[in-house]
Amino acid sequence: MGTVYRGVAASDGVAVAKAWLVAPSEPSVERVEVADPQAEWARVERAIAAAKEELAALRQTALDKLGEAEAQLFVAHAQMLDDPELTGQIRQAIEAERVNAEWAVKSVIDTLVGLFDALDDEYMRQRAADVRDVGSRLLRHLQGGGGASLADLAEPVVLVARDLAPSDTVQLDPAFVRAFVTDIGGRTSHTAIMARSLGIPAVVGLGDITAHVASGQVLAVDGSEGLVVVEPNEEELARFSAQVERQQRERSRLAALRDAESVTPDGRRVEIAGNIGTPAEVAQVLAQGGEGIGLFRSEFLYMNRDTAPTEEEQFAAYKEVAEAMQGRPVIVRTLDVGGDKGIPYLGLPHEDNPFLGYRAIRVCLDQRELFAAQLRAILRASHYGKLRVMFPMIATVEEVRAAKRELEAAKQALREEGVPFDEDIEVGIMIEIPAAAVVADRLAREVDFFSIGTNDLVQYTLACDRLNERISHLYQPLNPSVLRLVKMVIDGAHAEGKWVGMCGELAGDPRATAILLGLGLDEFSMSAGSILKVRDVVRNTRYEDAKALAARALEADTEADVLKLVEA
Amino acid sequence: MAMAQREIELKNPSGLHARPASLFVAEANKFQSEIFLEAKGKRINAKSILGLLSLAIGQGTVIKIEAEGDDAEQAVTALCDLVASGFGE
Numbered sequence: 001m002g003t004v005y006r007g008v009a010a011s012d013g014v015a016v017a018k019a020w021l022v023a024p025s026e027p028s029v030e031r032v033e034v035a036d037p038q039a040e041w042a043r044v045e046r047a048i049a050a051a052k053e054e055l056a057a058l059r060q061t062a063l064d065k066l067g068e069a070e071a072q073l074f075v076a077h078a079q080m081l082d083d084p085e086l087t088g089q090i091r092q093a094i095e096a097e098r099v100n101a102e103w104a105v106k107s108v109i110d111t112l113v114g115l116f117d118a119l120d121d122e123y124m125r126q127r128a129a130d131v132r133d134v135g136s137r138l139l140r141h142l143q144g145g146g147g148a149s150l151a152d153l154a155e156p157v158v159l160v161a162r163d164l165a166p167s168d169t170v171q172l173d174p175a176f177v178r179a180f181v182t183d184i185g186g187r188t189s190h191t192a193i194m195a196r197s198l199g200i201p202a203v204v205g206l207g208d209i210t211a212h213v214a215s216g217q218v219l220a221v222d223g224s225e226g227l228v229v230v231e232p233n234e235e236e237l238a239r240f241s242a243q244v245e246r247q248q249r250e251r252s253r254l255a256a257l258r259d260a261e262s263v264t265p266d267g268r269r270v271e272i273a274g275n276i277g278t279p280a281e282v283a284q285v286l287a288q289g290g291e292g293i294g295l296f297r298s299e300f301l302y303m304n305r306d307t308a309p310t311e312e313e314q315f316a317a318y319k320e321v322a323e324a325m326q327g328r329p330v331i332v333r334t335l336d337v338g339g340d341k342g343i344p345y346l347g348l349p350h351e352d353n354p355f356l357g358y359r360a361i362r363v364c365l366d367q368r369e370l371f372a373a374q375l376r377a378i379l380r381a382s383h384y385g386k387l388r389v390m391f392p393m394i395a396t397v398e399e400v401r402a403a404k405r406e407l408e409a410a411k412q413a414l415r416e417e418g419v420p421f422d423e424d425i426e427v428g429i430m431i432e433i434p435a436a437a438v439v440a441d442r443l444a445r446e447v448d449f450f451s452i453g454t455n456d457l458v459q460y461t462l463a464c465d466r467l468n469e470r471i472s473h474l475y476q477p478l479n480p481s482v483l484r485l486v487k488m489v490i491d492g493a494h495a496e497g498k499w500v501g502m503c504g505e506l507a508g509d510p511r512a513t514a515i516l517l518g519l520g521l522d523e524f525s526m527s528a529g530s531i532l533k534v535r536d537v538v539r540n541t542r543y544e545d546a547k548a549l550a551a552r553a554l555e556a557d558t559e560a561d562v563l564k565l566v567e568a
Numbered sequence: 569m570a571m572a573q574r575e576i577e578l579k580n581p582s583g584l585h586a587r588p589a590s591l592f593v594a595e596a597n598k599f600q601s602e603i604f605l606e607a608k609g610k611r612i613n614a615k616s617i618l619g620l621l622s623l624a625i626g627q628g629t630v631i632k633i634e635a636e637g638d639d640a641e642q643a644v645t646a647l648c649d650l651v652a653s654g655f656g657e
Contacts, residue, residue, distance in 0.1 A: 073586070083618050086618055115622055127586065127621050131618070306585040
């Protein structure tokens with residue numbers, strides 16, 4: 001029998017393939033005295049050349065997939081490899097101490113990292129991570145791991161890593177990656193989100209799986225159950241292979257629904273849309289048959305940079321998405337950040353309670369110039385497609401009114417400048433704070449639509465930090481308390497003739513689809529990988545039955561009871 | 569050998585952080601001359617991104633750009649223009 005490891009089920013699906021160990025970020029290095037320092041230096045030069053070639057390719061990939069700001073980072077990394085400060089010190093260390101190249105590189109990098117870590121500037125301290133990254137890349141090439149680039153994959157593999165960084169995932173070819181398996185992370189870590197959006201099974205938080213697996217070993221992965229089997233025996237292999245086959249049949253069945261309508265057998269029509277974080281993700285949503293973008297997170301424009309994005313940069317990104325969707329609706333959510341995310345130039349304070357603090361609309365209503373630039377960019381882009389604007393973290397009616405005043409001011413300025421925009425652009429708000437859910441009937445008079453953000457709504461309703469593993473049992477998206485709030489929101493909006501969407505995780509959970517349908521939800525927005533599964537449920541659930549199911553769920557005592565109703 | 573030097577104030581809001589530093593080094597490397605940057609009482613090789621970053625130069629800092637070599641004047645002019653343009657921010 002193969003050895004079984006249990007972790008967090010992060011992305012559904014099963015896979016069987018050979019393991020591919022992603023090089024650890026800190027390779028171990030030993031000090032060795034060498035006879036020929038010149039030969040050691042020549043090795044360093046070759047490794048630098050190879051690393052720079054790799055960085056040039058990464059830069060191009062980042063430019064295509066992510067944009068100029070992210071790509072510039074790889075340019076800076078290449079410059080570090082050319083830097084006389086770095087190369088001179090490495091050469092000197094090799095020649096003076098007659099040590100091996102690896103040791104010289106590691107000691108010089110460690111010193112530099114220490115130097116940056118000691119700087120009295122938060123942003124500069126983050127540069128220590130860049131130096132470390134450059135050092136690891138150089139060491140990997142020195143240790144002969146030059147070919148260990150994810151971009152070079154030529155056969156199906158299961159990626160095994162401590163964790164996957166954005167610079168890892170940017171270069172992988174989804175055609176060859178059958179699953180992700182990592183030591184650390186939870187359902188909301190970067191790896192997990194990426195896996196779900198690519199539709200790749202993933203198990204994360206396995207502890208030290210990287211210490212027990214070697215590249216080339218066969219792994220069987222069950223991303224729905226959070227299981228990894230190393231070197232499965234024949235019986236296990238047969239069982240997994242049968243599951244993989246079933247999954248492929250199911251996938252081709254679902255693929256046929258790509259252009260199908262999202263309508264119940266008795267004629268209730270809903271919209272099923274995709275959530276995206278960058279313009280590049282539009283392709284994935286369209287490939288899965290998404291009818292719109294129900295949530296375009298604008299944060300990516302603001303992160304990993306030194307200054308706020310200009311209106312022009314934002315305009316270009318929103319316009320790109322508007323045009324790519326060819327008239328299908330796109331909801332742009334205005335900046336949603338708080339003290340828990342590192343955006344140094346916003347001057348966000350460190351807070352003891354960032355989730356109850358200075359974040360999202362609260363920041364935007366306080367930093368008016370920042371907000372105005374974003375609103376102008378969204379409005380200008382609305383001329384090129386069907387954009388909607390949405391404000392996050394609304395708690396009170398006053399906040400909506402204040403945000404709308406800013407929007408109106410931006411519109412008026414554009415009118416005076418003669419810049420075209422969609423005069424009838426729809427305005428909505430996220431409902432993610434229980435206070436907003438309770439007064440939804442009043443908020444509905446102020447806007448054109450709602451979108452329920454279940455991740456935060458569940459967190460605030462049950463007073464449960466979803467990243468705190470000790471209380472994760474309390475994070476219950478289908479708890480009757482949450483469902484009753486969702487009902488209040490939908491009823492409140494419908495009474496005013498407004499529509500309601502949902503863009504949290506719950507919207508993409510097929511177990512919840514029938515209940516949400518029955519509560520009257522009009523739009524479901526989710527990661528691309530869930531679109532077809534949810535459409536399948538909608539097409540096979542009678543609206544009348546869904547309403548009866550929702551009514552029973554609202555009367556249930558516990559989330560477990562609700563789940564029993566769904567599975568019955 | 570020609571020499572040139574000039575002082576200029578850093579105007580862009582983020583100072584000489586990663587992106588502007590990277591642009592600055594790329595520009596400096598277009599010239600044959602040896603180029604130095606002096607700020608906060610330290611003097612570094614202006615073709616070194618690590619040196620530049622380690623100074624952590626913020627907005628409002630006055631920096632001195634110095635070049636020695638055949639294209640010293642052109643180098644100092646080009647780099648001052650880049651700083652004066654606020655690195656396109």
